[in-house]
Amino acid sequence: MNKVSFVPHSPQSLSSVGLVSMKVAVIGLGYLGATTAVALSLVGHDLIGIDPDQAKVDALRAGRVPFFEPGLDEALAQAQSTGRLAIQAEHTCTSADVDVFLLCVGTPQSRSGMGADLRYLESSIDDLAPYLRADAIVVGKSTVPVGTAEALKGRLATLVAFEPYLSWNPEFLREGTALKDTLTPDRIVIGVDEPHSEALLRQLYQPMADLDIPIVKVDSKTAELVKVAANSFLATKISFINAMAEISEQVGADAVLLAEAIGYDERIGNKFLKTGIGFGGGCLPKDIRAFQACAADLGLEQSVSFLAQVEDINMRRRTRVLDIAREELGDLTNRRVAMLGAAFKPETDDIRDSPAMAVAELLWAAGAHVVVHDPKAVDNVRRMYPNLTVADTLEEAVAHAELVVVGTEWRDYALADSAVLGHLAANKLVIDGRNVLPYRQWQANGWKVIALGRNLEHNPVEVLV
Template sequence: MKLSVIGCGYLGAVHAAAMASIGHDVVGIDVDARKIESLSKGEAPFFEPGLQEILSDGIASGRLRFSTSMADAAGAQVHFIGVGTPQQKDGYAADLTYVNAAVDGLLPHLSPGDIVAGKSTVPVGTAARLAEVVEPTGATLVWNPEFLREGFAVQDTVAPDRLVAGVPDGAEGERAAAILRAVYHTAIANETPFIVTDYATAELVKVAANAFLATKISFINAMAEIAEVTGADVTQLADAIGHDARIGRRFLGAGIGFGGGCLPKDIRAFSARAEELGRGESVAFLREVDAINLRRRERAVQLVVEGLGGSVYGKRVAVLGAAFKPHSDDIRDSPALDAAVRLHGLGADVVVTDPAAIENARRVHPQLRYEQELDAALQGADAVLVVTEWDEYRRELTPEHAAALAGGRVVVDGRNCLDAGAWRAAGWEYSGMGRP
């Protein structure tokens, strides 16, 4: 099938390349000429495992191309909208500027029978409004939310755990669902569930999933706060309750909390939309979920300060991690960088290292010092703060090797990913999050 993908950021670029990899003819469109130039050369503009390979293959095969002209979307049977919905600068609500612009720009190039498939995360009610804009062209709007995990986005696009399609009522909706099934033929052949809903349910599925995951993370971090004043071990607590099949162990890793371009802004936008609908009390708990998450960043900094005797002024602190999670170079709302900036503000000589995200971090926070090599970052450090659980830190870095480079013996494990016993045995003053 011939597809267009409007918006070639993280979501759109991955979706375009993945659709080409399963045999579709895809054009990706974006107003950013530099990004389009990079993609057209087969160069991924951000780090995502597996993307470079399918991007290069798609360009070489002729099934994938990129353009800055919306006119090049004409003739596609399905048009995916994959632009960003950032948090508004003056509030919690989602900014729909890019979604609205993408749909408006696409309208002159739509033909009767086309499918416009929204993938962006939007407030409930957006699809119904946009459907009224699209319908006069003879095209049909569907809402097909994405459920990508950064670091696994290619896999999650080609072989997702579920597919959701919000469609209009009647024959028009049945036809649209059938076309989407054809788009995702590979996944459906591998028995991926394909769930057909109305618009509102499809929109809510994405934000509800993110709200639940954020709540689960903040729940265990709330337990970490209690553990810290009682002497309990939150890691053992999580293991114990995680054996209950109704709870499960995933997303019960206490630490410095969540970040990135989805969970923080999505739970805030959900809260704002619920307020607009007159049901703010229904998701009022999400405010506390957000607050708990932000408190854990401050707690990690506090542990470093305490470990260094009450002040970090003039002390060298090696911050291991800049990306908000491993296997990504995404620094949006990164707890790692937040902690680094807070320490810098307290007068510490902060040195940040990360396998993939240094250049992105440097552009946003040039006041920090950066070292690409882990050993260089550790050299002479009075304290070490682990904030992104890359394998390079949690598995490959030994306390003995770190001790040979660092000047001090203070390590704060912001992700509870180190072997506390091994680090203490090697002479380190180890502090975890919610661990005695």
């Protein structure tokens, strides 16, 4: 470990003067790992990023982030210019110098059930074991079922000739603001069961602690639970307001205004109370499923049985769009539908478990000719949904459409010229699945606007992004 004096010239102005630089290996360079590796090298640590995906390694080495994340390209270039970020496809002898191994590999839903597939974590443990020094620590950042740290530590102990250190440090970054969330998180949770890991993790995060970012020290099991509890709470909040939307639609009330009204109560708060086609992405859906599977394994399925309803509500919002489309157009066979948005949320190209893509698939399965547009995610759509047509521009998507559906709340859609789009569409009908359109302007241009959970007739209030 070397003393360095590095003040990154990034907007975050993390001051790392006097930081004791550590040698850190980030294992897995996806959305989480690539951001973590870049951020930690920017604050002054010496990073090795390892991922077996050669295409990802080649891209990162060439200074290209292999996914869209605002600001990360520039930050990668800055990190590479410091000479403190090496990217490679496998461990080399330099791994023997590593003080902290951060596990950032995927934990997708298992193919055979709702539980998490931990095979990538297991193989990353097997890969690093030959290089692990007795005083180095292994730290999991991936989202996992409670008990994973203990199991991985047991696995590692069979591969090395000493008692290994293994702890958990769950990650809360959000795609779209990942770099900021990593450099200046709301809090850092370190789940440690002995003082050595705690000391090294506090040293790793010294630049953040210097900014008074809270470091919450817990045991490793609590740390594993913190992350799934946080995601379960967020998913529940979204499904709660979407349940209110279901009821509002039935009785002619307006769930967007309801959300505003209850959100002023600071015990409730107005964040994550947006009605629409629900949550998705590479984390929330699989994490609440894995939590249910984990609880069932513990004989505690009742403790989180509400999560099954949270997911049911979420899925019903997707089919609600199909129902509205049928109510409006009748048989959907060969009807042209423009799906505006593919990413699970704006400012990312991530389409894993995306509500917009789920709706697109439902419409396609009902016979519609679905044309998808997204400002950043079209390459992923082309790769993963060869059955759907992809448009490179918003205008191309809307041209000749009999129905337009807003599936992702990109600003481009909120700011789109509804008069121009009205001339291009075959039928001026739009379902706003994200409540982002300035609907009065759209109506003034002749569009019929159906906004999920809203009663536009009786509540003429615009909700603008």
